[in-house]
Structures are given as structure tokens and as C-alpha cells.
Amino acid sequence: MTSSGTTRPLVVLDCDSTTIQDEVIELLAEAAGSLEEVAAVTERAMRGELDFAASLRERVATLAGTPESVFDQAYRRVRPTPGIRDLIAAVHDRGGQVGVVSGGFHEVLDPLAADLGIDLWRANRLEIVNGALSGRTYGPIIDAAAKAAALREWAAAAGTPLSATLAIGDGANDLEMMAIAGIGVAFDGKPIVRERADVSIEHDLSLAIPLLDRLASDLRA
Numbered sequence: 314m315t316s317s318g319t320t321r322p323l324v325v326l327d328c329d330s331t332t333i334q335d336e337v338i339e340l341l342a343e344a345a346g347s348l349e350e351v352a353a354v355t356e357r358a359m360r361g362e363l364d365f366a367a368s369l370r371e372r373v374a375t376l377a378g379t380p381e382s383v384f385d386q387a388y389r390r391v392r393p394t395p396g397i398r399d400l401i402a403a404v405h406d407r408g409g410q411v412g413v414v415s416g417g418f419h420e421v422l423d424p425l426a427a428d429l430g431i432d433l434w435r436a437n438r439l440e441i442v443n444g445a446l447s448g449r450t451y452g453p454i455i456d457a458a459a460k461a462a463a464l465r466e467w468a469a470a471a472g473t474p475l476s477a478t479l480a481i482g483d484g485a486n487d488l489e490m491m492a493i494a495g496i497g498v499a500f501d502g503k504p505i506v507r508e509r510a511d512v513s514i515e516h517d518l519s520l521a522i523p524l525l526d527r528l529a530s531d532l533r534a
Contacts, residue, residue, distance in 0.1 A: 320473060320477045321407065321409040321410070321471060321472075321473055321477070322404055322407055322409035322473070322477050322478070322479065323409055323410050323473045323477065323478045323479070324404050324410075324412070324478070324479045324480075324521070324525075325412040325414055325463065325464045325478065325479070325480050325490060325494070326411070326412070326414075326480075326481045326482070326500075326518075327413070327414070327416075327481065327483060327484065327486075327487050327500075328415035328416075328417050328422055328425075329415065329416070329417050330501065331394065331482055331483050331500050331501075331518075332393070332413050332425070332518075333391050333392060333394055334392040334393070335390070336417075337387060337418055337421045337422075338351055338355060338372050338373075338417060339351055339352055340386075340390055340391070341376055341379065341383055341384075341387050341446075342375060342376065344379055344387070345375060345377075345378075345379045345383075345446075347375035350375055354371055354372050355368070358484075358486070360484075360503055360505070361503075365416060365456045365457065365486050366456055369437065369456075370450070373439065373446075373448060373449060374448045375448070376439070376446045376448055377446060378445050378446065379445060380445050380446075381444055381445060383446070384420040384421060387421055388424050391421065391425060393425075394518050396517040396519030396521075397429060397518045398429065399518070399519040400521055400522060401429060401430055403519075403522045403525060405430070407529075409473075409525075410433060410467070411430075411432050411433070412431070412434060412463065413431050413433070413434045413435075413436075414434070414435045414436070414459070414463040415434070415435070415437070416436070416437065416455050416456065417437065418436050418437050418439055419434075419437070419438050420438070422434050422436045433463075436455055437452070437454060437455050438450060438451055456486060457489040460482075460489060460490040461489035461490040461492075464478060464480060464490045464494060465493065475494065478493075478494040478495050478496075479495060479521065479525070480494035480496075480497050480498065481498040481518070481521060482498075482499070482502070482506065483500050483501050483502045483503060483506060484502075485506065488509055491506075491509070491511075492509070495528050496511045496524055497509070497510050497511045497512075498510055498511065498513070498514060498521055499512070499514070500513075500514055500515070500518065501515050501516065512524060
């Protein structure tokens with residue numbers, strides 16, 4: 314709670330094709346020469362046709378041998394989604410926090426979080442051996458369940474009830490966190506995500522700003 318008794322909102326977003334317009338694995342795969350293969354696997358996973366952890370391993374394996382300098386190359390090509398800075402500012406104006414939880418990679422999300430002023434973030438980590446990607450990840454896989462767990466964890470740490478949270482995503486692995494949030498928002502969502510979301514918006518994340526006031530109104534009701 315703020316000093317005035319108003320609950321601070323927590324907004325948790327997916328990263329790829331939500332916070333940013335790109336799929337980071339595809340930016341990395343371009344350098345590795347495996348873009349076509351990776352893009353096909355990504356699309357199947359986001360439609361819910363393929364287990365996420367298996368698809369992640371399959372895609373990351375194609376990156377083996379790529380120099381770690383690829384992270385800087387990829388980040389220079391990342392395009393923040395229209396409205397993301399406005400949304401972050403609106404959440405901060407209300408005393409809240411913005412989290413990003415990603416099936417992508419810390420190596421690109423870390424500088425993005427710093428540039429955008431994101432408060433909390435979590436993603437997969439890529440293993441580096443002798444200055445090159447090994448084709449493997451290490452640590453926990455950030456799948457649908459891990460995204461929902463992050464939202465719960467961050468809300469609890471902030472003292473924010475789940476009813477005062479907003480979850481925004483585009484793919485099937487965002488559905489679990491959207492289901493437990495106060496409002497689940499599909500952003501340029503796949504059909505299954507639009508069907509299950511409370512609200513669907515497109516193209517501009519600032520369209521989610523009015524939902525922050527709806528959260529506050531629901532809490533007062």
C-alpha cells in the first residue's frame with residue numbers, strides 16, 4: 314500500500330513480441346545461420362503445439378559455436394514496442410512496479426531492463442564456453458509455470474494483491490500468468506490468447522494504461 318492507502322499496481326509483461334517487437338532468439342539465429350529453423354519452432358511453440366522447454370532446447374542448440382559478441386549485435390537491433398515507455402511511466406506514477414518475465418534470455422533482457430527502467434525481470438540464461446555459445450541453457454527454464462510463479466513472487470514481495478496485477482502477453486506460455494492476474498491482457502495475441510484474455514489490445518502498449526485505473530476501481534468496489 315502507498316501512504317495514502319492506495320494499492321500499488323504490478324504490471325508483468327512478456328518480453329519478445331510484447332515489450333519488444335522482436336523475437337530475440339531469431340535475432341541470435343540470424344548470426345548463427347539458423348533463422349528459418351528457429352522461426353518455425355518458435356511459431357509452433359507460441360501456438361501451443363510444442364512443449365516450451367523442448368522447443369527452447371531445440372532452438373538454442375542451433376546457436377552452438379556462435380561468438381558471445383552476438384548479444385551486443387542482437388541488442389542493437391531490438392525495437393521497443395510503441396507505448397512501452399508510456400506504460401512504464403504510468404505504472405511508476407501510480408507507485409507501482411513493472412516486471413518482465415521472458416522465455417528469452419538475460420543476456421539481452423538485462424540491458425533492455427536498464428534502458429527502459431524496468432523494475433523486475435527474469436529470463437533464461439545461455440551457457441558460454443570459451444567465448445562462444447555452447448548450444449545449451451543453464452539454470453531454471455522460464456516456461457509458463459515459471460512466468461506465473463514470478464508474478465506471484467513479485468506481487469507478494471511488493472505487498473500487492475493479485476487483484477491489483479496486470480499480465481500482458483502474446484503467446485500460449487503467457488496464459489498461466491494471465492489467468493492469475495487481476496486482468497489478463499492479450500497484446501497482438503495468438504488466437505488462443507485472445508480467446509482467454511480479459512482484454513485484447515494491439516500495436517500500442519499505452520492502450521493498457523486505462524486498465525490501471527480499472528484495477529484501482531475494482532479494488533475499491
